[in-house]
Amino acid sequence: MAKSAFMRWFHRFGSLPYFYGVSVPIARALAVPGVLLAAWGVFAGLVLAPADYQQGDAFRIIYIHVPSAWLSMFGYTSMAVAGVVALVWRLKLAEIYIVAAAPIGASFTFLALATGSIWGKPMWGTWWVWDARLTSELILLFLYLGVIALHNAIESPRTAARACALLSVVGVINVPIIHYSVEWWNTLHQGPTITRFDRPAMDLDMLWPLLSAALGFTLIFGWLTLWGMRVQLLWRERRSRWVGRMLENSR
Template identity: 85%
Template sequence: MRWLHQFGSLPYFYRISRPLAWSLAIPGLMLAAYGIYGGLVLAPTDYQQGDAFRILYIHVPSAWLSLFGYTSMAVAGFVALVWRLKLAEIFLIAAAPVGASFTFLALVTGSIWGKPMWGTWWVWDARLTSELILLFLYLGIIALHNAIESPRTAARACALLAVVGVINVPIIHYSVEWWNTLHQGPTVTRFGKPAMEMDMLIPLLSAALGFTLIFGWLTLWGMRVQLLWRERRSRWVGRMVAGNSDA
């Protein structure tokens, strides 16, 4: 419990956030590089989709991060609304642009993948439409935060939107099972044996884990920026800047 209270302290979090961010960045970049190289170069050609399937090594991790990012923001939003924890508010705001970037990447790579598979860049498919709505939710949180002058009021409004909007996450995940869509069904997360050979699956899992660590790295750096801006008038920030300590 003492460690938990320490982690909730803004000065303590700022001190540990830099080494924590680098501990995520280095393995994240290495895993992502191996996963993408293994998928684009080492993995065998798919017998149905040919080499066009290789874009999934970027598309699938990006799509996973779009859902994971928003879900984590909704959890942080709930904590911020109930317990008024500043660190949860800061995480919510810092994670939004990172999650929006991965969501946009998922939509773009999905369109590139869909062109040779479906013969079109875009269809108003249940999975694609709900993923596009997720991007709008991310952008709405970013816009709402920038539109409200008071940081705490803005954070509470963003937290409420994140909690309400999380209903879209299960809709995205189960859309291919609930409706008749062009998007293929689950491949890795299906019950039983995944519908991929191990020499294809291992690079994909490596890329997904690497992208997840990169998400954490970028979010931590964003939290450091948000924390300094929000606490710029506090004594501990003033002392840190005056002493040029860990700035």
């Protein structure tokens, strides 16, 4: 019973007119708490959290760097899942998600690399090293840019979307490499401090703002992706009847 109800919801949510109608309230529900949580987390991390006993105030950049790095991996992983759905079930909404999420994920990946370089200058004495974590993160940025380039290079929207889906599925192998690079290789990048199995290696006064910022950034990612999907959906379906009727009713 539960399975059949889920399948009915799945097929209904896959309807483009239905998604377009419900995406606005969902996006608004993500935007407000996302902005508030991100703003509080960043403010508390930059102003209220105590200084690190080793790094001093330089550690505070993690309140932007860590959420951005998390979303760089989360975004591409979600694109890979959507890619499987698009390739197997030919769901248009999954194709649209990949195209909409790619530039947002690329932006967070660039932000993670930029803030990591800013942190690395006082800690390592250089802006950049060909460290396993940094190099694999840079490859992730190139994968995002590859998805964007593929979409813009192929004229047929369906063909372009399927090519982007395939690249998303193949490229996701880089995500676990990024995550485990500090454990598999001897790197300059510090090891995990939040996802340790025993307990996070952070004081709670430092940890809670970081978790708040990470959750807020994630909600903002969802909000921006939903608006991007609406734009892509209207462009792809601009010649369909339901879009024409909607435009007629809005006049």
